[in-house]
Amino acid sequence: MYGLASGALPLGQFVARDGIIDLAWGHPDPALLPIGGLQRAANAVLARYGADALGYGYPTGPGPLIAWLCDHLGAIDGRKPDPEAVLATAGNSQALDQVATILTKPGDSVLVEAPTYHLAVRILRDHPLNLVPIPSDEDGMRVEALPGIMRALRRGGAGLQANGGRSGRPRLLYCVPTFNNPTGASLPPERRRQLVEFAAEAGIVIVEDDAYGELAYDAPRPPSLWSLAPPGVVVRLGSFSKSLAPGLRAGFLTADAAIVERFRESGQLDSGGGVSHFSSLVIAEFARSGDYSANVARLRAAYRERRDALLDALGESSRPALDWRRPGGGYFAWVALPAGTDARVLLRKAEAAGVGFMTGPSFYAGPIPSAATGRIRLAFTRYGPEALIEAGRRLLAVLDLAAG
């Protein structure tokens, strides 16, 4: 399983491959992790709270993190949550898993974007849930398609049953409306409003994966769906993996008090207490000193430069053979290849030429539209600008689009 000739056991998730600039990974740049600041915060937490930092934590999260989150979200997201509407999590992957455990019944339908975050699909299917795709365009989810999907589900439309199981009213709608994974798109304001209205009326809980919300490069972040919706309609998953450090395994969700109470009363929280107690305290301490906001500002500047380095390297000269939108934030650019190019075929050639990426078909829970075979996702966060420029050049070369 490890397959390491040296016999050493691996430490991290990333797998380096010789000579390949691998834009497949949605990982932060290790050089941008604030090691010293987090070290100071960890020491300060143990000095300040002593044993309270190492005992069983309050089930919904330690007070210092919850208090800071309320203030912080009030400042950046236009709506300040009540403490009772906030839950500390162990990151969005763990949070989505628990959302599935606590808020669904096995075989329930869950609406997901097409394309959508491929590993969220895997987390939801582990439960098991029946995933129903919602089509997207270049602005994100086509919200106007939702009533038709609902009608088809009520009729038991077999074409919408991607995963077996019961049909009927979907329980959840999972989406990444802000700096989407994989497309980078952000849902326009009018669609946000329509989406929360639809969900409120239909009795569907929106699970808003907001992992990338802090990483806005050109303008303030769009308001979260959670900030726009009536209580109980949206569960927003916020992560510290992208804005701080994934190894701490910490995040949060905002919902309403009734939904947070359902998590609080779950067996796992009642048994083990808060799921990220020490990490959450370290983050609260880091944030209290101002370091969190400074870190986010630093990441925005660095990733903005990287986004531009990569996309400028792909270059206007390659259009319209290559087509993309410059994402306003997040980790990913979603690039349409020249007509007739199959991304999976291209990937083999590209890796041989020293550049990796993920292919469009990876991101569909249901049928793969033919246009998706000509799409690729490029992550521009893990490597510095020079490596990204080189990756862009290699990609153009294998496409015979090298800039003249």
Add this chain to the structure above:
Amino acid sequence: MYGLASGALPLGQFVARDGIIDLAWGHPDPALLPIGGLQRAANAVLARYGADALGYGYPTGPGPLIAWLCDHLGAIDGRKPDPEAVLATAGNSQALDQVATILTKPGDSVLVEAPTYHLAVRILRDHPLNLVPIPSDEDGMRVEALPGIMRALRRGGAGLQANGGRSGRPRLLYCVPTFNNPTGASLPPERRRQLVEFAAEAGIVIVEDDAYGELAYDAPRPPSLWSLAPPGVVVRLGSFSKSLAPGLRAGFLTADAAIVERFRESGQLDSGGGVSHFSSLVIAEFARSGDYSANVARLRAAYRERRDALLDALGESSRPALDWRRPGGGYFAWVALPAGTDARVLLRKAEAAGVGFMTGPSFYAGPIPSAATGRIRLAFTRYGPEALIEAGRRLLAVLDLAAG
């Protein structure tokens, strides 16, 4: 939900109540948490691994923890696992939740001891699973009852269907065979052998909750079921909450490579990487220095003294009105009250007199046997010997059994 007049948000899970020595909580003594040692380990981890300590971790756990665990378990449990058979977890509550997600289908039957850990029941039912009780005696699970339970399940015996759902062959058997919660009992060697033989033959996976295995007070720990069983028969859940610090939210499981591979391929681990990356590295660093073994030795000595202080305070003079066995390890004593005493009635009087505990009926997933109403669980780890002696005195006083 918080209900604090001060408006301050809580930090920890424990809720102090004025004047009550509360033996209901299965928590460590905050004074016994090795704050300084863990602080040194956290600093050493960041110095040694830098960004690798804060990035996405290897999905099955960071190499340094896995390597140390293999050596450590080989030394204390008579069988050294292969690295591929070990998974880092975020503690036994998270691990049991993931076992339910990955290794069961909704509505599967799970065999559980009667009595059993009450919050494990809640975690399993959150999935939902159908819990089937196995009777116990003073030595623990009555393994010889298992074939009869299996026959009754095959007949669809309604009396065994505690939670609705499908009947048929149980998927899992959850148990705490070593220093049981709530009884303190350890399954005798012959029953251990019979249990793993039964499970291997019946095709049932035993989920061995081994949270207390390190805390053996009178003799070396009994061999885990995992160490006795053929590959694939036992998933042993090991925790650092009892042997080190619960706020780190870290533990491990040992199984076989095929089962660990199922976890590794789950959506949650593929998405978020290792579930306790930084904490696991801190623990590996703490252990590498020898501090872990020293800490366990210190806990054993402290908790042995506390066990004896509490049970000596209950005193031989109160027998046979009160009856208990001195547990060989762990957190709990399981005490039979004088005939006709209802533990739930006693609890109200006891709390008024300044002592708390958990009552027997809390620990049953199925029908509550009449004898259980006369049982209480006393946790002897959170308070020092003097408080425990006082708690014992208060309990005897409300029972009119005060030592003469």
